[in-house]
Amino acid sequence: MRPNNPVVIVLGPSRAAVSGVSTHLNVLFGSHLARDFTLSHFQVGSEGRDESAAARLLRLLTSPFALAARILAEQAAIVHLNTSLNRRAYWRDLAYLLVAKLCGARVIYQVHGGALPREFVAGSRLAATLLRATLTLPDAIVLLTQVALAAYRELVPEQRVVALPNGIDVAPYAKLARVPAEPPATLRLVYVGRLVRSKGLREALHGLALARAQGVAASLVVAGSGPDAAPLQACAQQLGLDAAVRFVGPVFDAEKLALYGQADALVFPTWHAEGLPYALLESMAAGVPAISTPVAGIPDVMADGVHGLFVPQHDAAAVCRAIARLAGDRALLADMSTACRQRIAGGYSIERLAGDFSRLYWAICAGWWAGLPGKS
Numbered sequence: 419m420r421p422n423n424p425v426v427i428v429l430g431p432s433r434a435a436v437s438g439v440s441t442h443l444n445v446l447f448g449s450h451l452a453r454d455f456t457l458s459h460f461q462v463g464s465e466g467r468d469e470s471a472a473a474r475l476l477r478l479l480t481s482p483f484a485l486a487a488r489i490l491a492e493q494a495a496i497v498h499l500n501t502s503l504n505r506r507a508y509w510r511d512l513a514y515l516l517v518a519k520l521c522g523a524r525v526i527y528q529v530h531g532g533a534l535p536r537e538f539v540a541g542s543r544l545a546a547t548l549l550r551a552t553l554t555l556p557d558a559i560v561l562l563t564q565v566a567l568a569a570y571r572e573l574v575p576e577q578r579v580v581a582l583p584n585g586i587d588v589a590p591y592a593k594l595a596r597v598p599a600e601p602p603a604t605l606r607l608v609y610v611g612r613l614v615r616s617k618g619l620r621e622a623l624h625g626l627a628l629a630r631a632q633g634v635a636a637s638l639v640v641a642g643s644g645p646d647a648a649p650l651q652a653c654a655q656q657l658g659l660d661a662a663v664r665f666v667g668p669v670f671d672a673e674k675l676a677l678y679g680q681a682d683a684l685v686f687p688t689w690h691a692e693g694l695p696y697a698l699l700e701s702m703a704a705g706v707p708a709i710s711t712p713v714a715g716i717p718d719v720m721a722d723g724v725h726g727l728f729v730p731q732h733d734a735a736a737v738c739r740a741i742a743r744l745a746g747d748r749a750l751l752a753d754m755s756t757a758c759r760q761r762i763a764g765g766y767s768i769e770r771l772a773g774d775f776s777r778l779y780w781a782i783c784a785g786w787w788a789g790l791p792g793k794s
Contacts, residue, residue, distance in 0.1 A: 424495040424783050425456045427488060427523075429514060435465040436612055436643050436668045439500050439530050441696040445586060449772035455779055458492055460485055462514065463507075482513045489521040495783050497523045499556075503532035504691070508552075515555055524782045527556035531693035531714065534569040546573070553577055557782050562693040563715030580778070583718065584694045585771030588763050590675055591703035596755075597680045605636040605745035608681035608706070610674065611697045613644030618687030618711065618731070620653055625687070625737025627657040634742045637662045638685065641669040641677055678704035682751060683744050686710040689731040694718065699766050702726075702758035707751065709740040719766065725758045 430443045447457055461467075462481065464474065489497065497518035501511040518525045532538070535553075539545040550573055553559060558578045561567050567581040607626065611617060619640065629636055640650070640663065647665070654663045669677055684701040686708050694715035698708055702719070708726035710716055722728040727743065729736035744751050 423454060423456045424779065425458060425492045426496040426498055426779060427458045427460050427485075427492065427494045428498045428500070429460045429462050429485075429511075430500040431463045431465040432461055432467065433459060437465050438611075438693070438696050439502075440465070442500065442530070442584060445584075445696075445768055445771065446775065448587065449768050451772040451775055451779075454776055456492075458488070458494070460488055462510065478510070482517045485514055486517050486521050489518060489523050494521075494523050496526060496779060498526045498528065500528050500530060502530050502691070502693075503535070503538050507532065508538075508549075512552055515552070519555055524557040525555065526558050526560055526778065526782060527553070528560040529566065529570075529693070530562065532691045534566065535573045536569060550574055558778060560778070563718055565714065566693070582771070582774045582778070583715065583766060584696055584699060585766045585768050586696065586699050586703060586762070587768040588703050588766075591678070591700065591705075592759065592763065594675055594679050594704050596705065603635045603745075605634070605741060606680060606682045607636060607638040607685045607709075607741070608641065608677060608683075608701070609638065609685055609697075610641045610669065610677070610700070611686075611695070613640070613642050613647040613650055614690070615646050615649075616688065616690035618689055619646070619650050621687045621732060621734045621737055622685045622709075623650070623653050623657055623659060623663065624734035625741060626662065626685075627659055628734060628738035629741040629745070630659075630662060632738070632742065634745050636741050636745055638664075639677060639681070640665045641667065641674070643668050674700070675704070678706050681706050683726070683741075684708040684710070685737070685741075687729055687731070687733070687737055688713060692716065699762055703762040703766075705755035705759045707744070707754035707758055709737060709744070719761065725754060725761055 428443060430439050431437050433440050433443050499511055499514055501507050515525060535549060539549055553574045554577060559570060561570060561581045562583055564581060570579045609619060626636060626638055651665055678701060684706050688711055692714035701708060702725060708720060709729060710726060711731050712728045720726055727740040729740050
């Protein structure tokens with residue numbers, strides 16, 4: 419790191435939390451971006467914290483002032499604000515956005531999911547005016563998907579809005595050895611991520627139960643934590659899946675790699691307000707096709723029948739059919755595995771992501787917008 423590297427304060431949840439944004443922060447901090455810029459993490463939100471209600475209220479009231487102190491003390495050139503478009507995050511992060519601008523920092527406003535602008539304002543002129551005014555404040559808005567890019571440009575056509583898809587370190591996944599199933603006929607499903615209802619895990623469990631009732635040999639490992647962990651475990655028990663489903667808690671690094679090495683397919687029938695899920699990128703990099711819904715940025719990276727199978731939202735029967743199809747066609751599964759690895763290596767690497775953000779950071783520092791990445 420050079421002593422004169424521009425300081426970038428990156429706002430987001432705990433880097434140890436089970437969260438797509440936490441993964442995003444770790445990818446940025448682990449890339450060559452951290453050599454070209456001085457990256458400084460400022461934790462926001464409740465994820466990864468163990469605090470009382472009183473402590474949380476005190477943090478919410480004082481956190482904007484703490485950010486101001488950090489910006490001034492570190493002479494930050496850029497504040498990179500990672501957010502989602504939902505009510506709670508919007509109002510919380512508006513305070514950080516205003517503080518950063520008042521302190522003289524340039525601001526990158528990266529939206530990782532949530533509602534699209536038209537859905538967020540829900541026909542309210544006042545809400546639309548307020549959101550439009552908010553989105554004119556950052557020096558650049560970063561989105562993850564082409565759908566989001568079009569939606570934000572419709573609301574603020576004069577703003578600097580770019581789409582920079584997520585990326586991962588492909589190298590560990592490229593070297594990952596596949597572990598054969600035992601017994602060989604069993605389709606090994608995996609889920610990695612937050613345990614929340616909107617990720618479609620209840621539908622996945624019901625789909626698995628239906629498939630097993632039809633004689634399909636399939637099992638599921640659920641890796642993650644979240645508020646719905648206990649209800650999901652109870653659901654698995656009620657469906658008689660004790661022998662077929664294991665809940666193993668959060669996994670990271672080598673443990674996560676080993677889990678993907680022993681999986682045949684990711685089950686991810688989400689109806690969450692996704693951006694571009696890191697779980698999908700990681701599984702595809704490992705050669706693990708997905709059973710997923712075509713929501714948000716997922717169709718940007720995954721083609722139906724090529725990198726996995728799409729199912730409708732809230733449709734356990736469709737999940738069942740997808741499980742049965744993959745379990746009964748190992749040649750298709752192998753072709754999908756190869757296609758998945760090629761897809762991620764070709765466009766979703768950490769090198770591409772770091773290069774995009776490096777160009778964006780330098781453009782922001784210089785006030786030169788013509789060469790922003792991701793404009794097309």
